[in-house]
Amino acid sequence: MYHRSINLSNHLQQGKVLIIYGARQVGKTTLVKQLLAETSLKHAYFTGDDLAFSADFGKCELPVIQSIVDDLDLLVIDEAQKIENIGTALKLVVDHFPEKFVLVTGSSSFDLANTTEEPLTGRKNVVTLYPLSFQEIARNSTSYEAGRRLEDLLIYGSYPEVSISKSKSEKENRITEIKNSYLIKDILEFQLLKRSQVVMDLLKLLAFQVGNQVSTVELGKQLGLDYKTVQRYLDLLEKSFVLVSLGGFSRNLRKEVSKMNMYYFMDLGIRNAVIANFNSPDMRNDVDQLWENFLFIERIKRNAFAGHTANYYYWRTYDQKEIDLIEERGGQLRGFEFKWNPLKKPKAPKAWIDTYDNASYEVITKDNYREFVMA
Numbered sequence: 588m589y590h591r592s593i594n595l596s597n598h599l600q601q602g603k604v605l606i607i608y609g610a611r612q613v614g615k616t617t618l619v620k621q622l623l624a625e626t627s628l629k630h631a632y633f634t635g636d637d638l639a640f641s642a643d644f645g646k647c648e649l650p651v652i653q654s655i656v657d658d659l660d661l662l663v664i665d666e667a668q669k670i671e672n673i674g675t676a677l678k679l680v681v682d683h684f685p686e687k688f689v690l691v692t693g694s695s696s697f698d699l700a701n702t703t704e705e706p707l708t709g710r711k712n713v714v715t716l717y718p719l720s721f722q723e724i725a726r727n728s729t730s731y732e733a734g735r736r737l738e739d740l741l742i743y744g745s746y747p748e749v750s751i752s753k754s755k756s757e758k759e760n761r762i763t764e765i766k767n768s769y770l771i772k773d774i775l776e777f778q779l780l781k782r783s784q785v786v787m788d789l790l791k792l793l794a795f796q797v798g799n800q801v802s803t804v805e806l807g808k809q810l811g812l813d814y815k816t817v818q819r820y821l822d823l824l825e826k827s828f829v830l831v832s833l834g835g836f837s838r839n840l841r842k843e844v845s846k847m848n849m850y851y852f853m854d855l856g857i858r859n860a861v862i863a864n865f866n867s868p869d870m871r872n873d874v875d876q877l878w879e880n881f882l883f884i885e886r887i888k889r890n891a892f893a894g895h896t897a898n899y900y901y902w903r904t905y906d907q908k909e910i911d912l913i914e915e916r917g918g919q920l921r922g923f924e925f926k927w928n929p930l931k932k933p934k935a936p937k938a939w940i941d942t943y944d945n946a947s948y949e950v951i952t953k954d955n956y957r958e959f960v961m962a
Contacts, residue, residue, distance in 0.1 A: 589727050592892040595622045602685035604677050607692045609716035610828035611769040614747045615692045630661035635669030645671040652679050667691035674706035681710045718854045719745040720888035722961045741877045744856020759865050762856035790861045793850050797876040800847040836900030836913045839942050844903040851880045878927040885960035893962035908936040920946040929954045
């Protein structure tokens with residue numbers, strides 16, 4: 588078992604609901620049960636799969652709510668998005684029993700967020716749990732040992748059960764099972780989509796476009812869908828923590844390109860399982876895409892664990908100048924170019940340095956990535 592960087596006790600607050608979001612199988616339930624094993628608070632653990640509890644809690648009847656929480660200090664509901672009227676029910680708990688601690692988890696933000704956004708305005712704290720970060724792996728071993736696992740992370744990703752699997756075949760089987768059993772389960776369950784193969788086909792197309800601007804019109808043509816349907820699917824895949832979008836940065840130059848998004852996979856194991864390619868980096872022609880995806884997602888994790896709020900963009904111009912990632916934080920613009928080969932170190936685009944006075948530029952390679960992904 589890995590020690591995670593998130594300490595849930597630090598986020599619990601009386602009179603507010605702590606919502607933990609994260610994809611299936613990233614360790615939300617394990618983290619919650621670890622908290623319950625260590626806490627002195629009197630608690631009860633329920634799950635949205637418990638039909639009797641879900642029916643009672645979803646009635647939103649104050650006497651029923653009171654009977655559930657009356658003797659408790661801490662109420663925990665796992666997979667809360669499965670409970671009808673969950674937002675209203677949680678609002679009743681917070682408003683009428685403000686001395687209670689409440690913790691809920693959800694595998695998708697689109698359903699739980701939609702039902703809790705208005706009822707819990709000003710009444711919630713939100714934490715996102717990601718697959719294991721390089722930083723967490725290093726802290727559970729050493730930075731050197733984590734570095735030796737770098738190629739495995741590029742190929743099999745960092746879901747906890749995949750990471751603890753011993754052999755490459757075990758890792759491949761486990762991440763494939765996660766892809767087949769959990770990947771789009773939330774979308775199919777909560778959005779009543781019947782065309783699961785279309786979603787998988789969309790993911791395959793995106794897997795080959797990592798690091799490139801994505802046209803929803805072109806995707807629609809390839810899939811036989813209108814672009815609005817593609818946009819809806821992309822939104823659902825983001826809110827179920829399969830994809831992360833990156834928009835273009837544009838402030839001062841008319842030649843800056845910013846209308847189309849790029850899409851990255853939250854976990855590279857899922858990306859490789861979608862295209863059924865688990866070859867090692869030295870046998871692939873997409874290693875630069877893997878490296879770019881890995882560094883962007885690890886940077887998000889790193890900043891989240893450090894408590895840093897940042898905006899992320901790519902930068903492109905019509906005359907083919909580009910920077911892979913722009914991070915805007917604390918009034919500073921930091922440009923990062925990602926190169927798997929340490930010998931490739933392009934210079935900062937002149938237009939970038941000349942146009943933005945507070946901008947920096949750095950090339951991240953296998954030789955210097957640790958500081959970039961570790962707080």
